[in-house]
Amino acid sequence: MKEEIQVAVVGAGPAGCTAAEVASYRGAEVALIERKSEIGSPVQCGGFLPEAHELQALMPRARLPQTLQDIPERCILHRTHLQRIYSPSGESKEFPVAGRVVDRRAFDRFLAHRAARAGARVLPATRASWTDGVLQLSGRFSGFLRPQIVIGADGPLSIISRSMGNPSGERGICLEYEMADIDIDPDAAEMYFSADYAPGGYAWIIPLGEDLANVGVGVRASYLASQKLPDLLDRFVQEHPVAGKMLRGGEVMAVMRGLVPASGSAGSVQKDNLLLAGDAAGHVMATSGGGIPLAMVAGRIAGEVAAAYLKGELALREYQSRIREEFGKELDRSVQIRKMVDMAMKSDRLMNALFAALSPDQMKSVMRAQIPAALGIAREPKDDSDREGIALQKTRRNKT
Numbered sequence: 001m002k003e004e005i006q007v008a009v010v011g012a013g014p015a016g017c018t019a020a021e022v023a024s025y026r027g028a029e030v031a032l033i034e035r036k037s038e039i040g041s042p043v044q045c046g047g048f049l050p051e052a053h054e055l056q057a058l059m060p061r062a063r064l065p066q067t068l069q070d071i072p073e074r075c076i077l078h079r080t081h082l083q084r085i086y087s088p089s090g091e092s093k094e095f096p097v098a099g100r101v102v103d104r105r106a107f108d109r110f111l112a113h114r115a116a117r118a119g120a121r122v123l124p125a126t127r128a129s130w131t132d133g134v135l136q137l138s139g140r141f142s143g144f145l146r147p148q149i150v151i152g153a154d155g156p157l158s159i160i161s162r163s164m165g166n167p168s169g170e171r172g173i174c175l176e177y178e179m180a181d182i183d184i185d186p187d188a189a190e191m192y193f194s195a196d197y198a199p200g201g202y203a204w205i206i207p208l209g210e211d212l213a214n215v216g217v218g219v220r221a222s223y224l225a226s227q228k229l230p231d232l233l234d235r236f237v238q239e240h241p242v243a244g245k246m247l248r249g250g251e252v253m254a255v256m257r258g259l260v261p262a263s264g265s266a267g268s269v270q271k272d273n274l275l276l277a278g279d280a281a282g283h284v285m286a287t288s289g290g291g292i293p294l295a296m297v298a299g300r301i302a303g304e305v306a307a308a309y310l311k312g313e314l315a316l317r318e319y320q321s322r323i324r325e326e327f328g329k330e331l332d333r334s335v336q337i338r339k340m341v342d343m344a345m346k347s348d349r350l351m352n353a354l355f356a357a358l359s360p361d362q363m364k365s366v367m368r369a370q371i372p373a374a375l376g377i378a379r380e381p382k383d384d385s386d387r388e389g390i391a392l393q394k395t396r397r398n399k400t
C-alpha cells in the first residue's frame with residue numbers, strides 16, 4: 001500500500017466506517033484501519049438504537065445517514081416499544097420509544113462492507129499510532145502512511161484525540177452480561193437509577209428476545225469508591241427488588257466491558273489535518289450513554305468535509321461548525337442535564353423526589369435533552385430573537 005494516501009480513518013466502528021464510506025463515495029482515496037482482527041468483535045455495546053423518527057426528534061437538525069435509517073433486518077435482533085425508568089424506590093414511569101436492538105458484530109461488519117464497496121481500503125488486525133504527521137501501522141499491515149487527512153474514530157481512548165492535546169474527559173465504566181432464561185418484559189428497554197446498585201450512573205435491561213437480554217451497569221469511577229463493578233452487577237442481578245425477580249436464576253452467556261465518554265464534546269474536534277468523530281470526540285448523549293447515532297452522524301460529516309477539502313471546496317475547520325449545527329446543542333444540553341441529575345444522584349432521596357416531579361412525557365424530553373427548564377436549568381435570552389431563551393425564562397417564571 002502506498003504511503004501517500006488522501007484519508008486515513010483510524011477505527012472501524014460506526015463512526016469510522018461511516019466516515020470511510022462517505023469520503024470514498026465522494027471520490028477520496030481512503031484507508032480504514034482497525035486493530036481488531038474481526039471488525040465488530042468482541043462486542044462492547046448494548047446495541048439499543050431508537051428508530052429513525054425517534055432519532056430525528058432527538059437531533060432535529062441532523063442529517064441521518066441512510067445506514068442509520070434503513071438497517072438490514074439481519075442486523076436487528078429485536079424491537080422494543082417502550083422505555084421504562086425505575087427510581088431508587090422502585091417506582092417506574094414509562095413512555096413510548098420505538099427501539100431497535102442491533103447485533104453490533106453484524107452491524108459494524110455491514111458498515112465496513114459498505115465502506116469497502118464505496119472504495120475504501122479496509123485494514124483489519126492493524127494498529128495505528130500517530131507521531132509527527134506520520135501514521136505508523138503494525139500488525140497485519142505494517143509500515144507508514146502520510147495521509148493528507150486523519151479521521152480519528154478510534155473510540156473512547158483515542159490516540160488521535162490525545163495527540164491533539166484534548167484532556168481525557170470523565171468516562172463511564174460499564175460491565176454488561178448477555179443473559180438467557182430470564183423473565184423480562186421483551187417490549188421495554190429499562191433503566192434503573194439507584195446509588196446502591198449504580199452510583200453515578202444507571203443499570204439497564206435491553207431485551208434481545210423473549211427471555212434474552214443485555215443486562216448492564218454503567219457508573220462513573222468517581223462515584224464507585226471501593227466497590228467493584230462485577231460485584232455491583234451481580235448484586236443488581238441477584239438482589240435488586242424489581243430486576244432481581246426477573247434476572248435471578250438466569251444464565252450469563254457473555255460478559256462485555258467498556259468505557260463511555262461522559263463529558264460531552266472534546267475541546268477540539270479538528271486541529272490541523274486531524275478530525276475526531278464518535279466516542280473519540282466525546283459524541284455520546286450524556287443523558288443515556290447512547291453513542292451510535294451521534295457517531296454515525298459525525299462520521300458522515302467528517303467524510304463529507306474531508307472529501308470537500310480534498311477538492312478545494314472547504315476548509316477543514318468547517319468540520320467543528322457543521323457538527324455544532326447538526327447536534328452540538330443537543331449534546332451540550334445532555335451534559336447540562338447530566339450535571340443537574342448528578343446532584344440528585346448523590347442521594348436516593350433526592351433522586352426519588354426528582355423522579356416524582358417529572359411526568360412520563362417530561363422524562364422522555366429529559367432523555368432527549370429537550371427540557372432543561374424542567375430541571376431548573378434556564379438561561380437568559382441572548383436577544384429578542386432568541387425564542388428558546390425567552391421560552392426557558394418564561395417557564396422558569398411560571399414555576400416560581
Ligand SMILES: Cc1cc2nc3c(=O)[nH]c(=O)nc-3n(C[C@H](O)[C@H](O)[C@H](O)COP(=O)(O)OP(=O)(O)OC[C@H]3O[C@@H](n4cnc5c(N)ncnc54)[C@H](O)[C@@H]3O)c2cc1C
Pocket residue numbers: 010011012013014015016033034035036040044045046047048049126127128129153154155156159174175176206216256257258259260277278279280284289290291292293295
Ligand atoms: C457496555 C456498553 C454498552 C453500550 N450500549 C450502547 C447502546 O445500547 N446504544 C448506544 O447507542 N450506545 C451504546 N454504547 C456506546 C457505543 O458503543 C459507542 O458510543 C459507539 O460504539 C461509538 O462508535 P465509534 O465508532 O465512535 O467507536 P467504537 O465503536 O468504539 O469504535 C472504535 C474502533 O477503533 C478501534 N481502535 C481504537 N484504537 C485503535 C488504533 N490505535 N488503531 C486501530 N484501531 C483502533 C477499536 O478497536 C474500535 O473498533 C455502549 C457502550 C458500552 C461500553
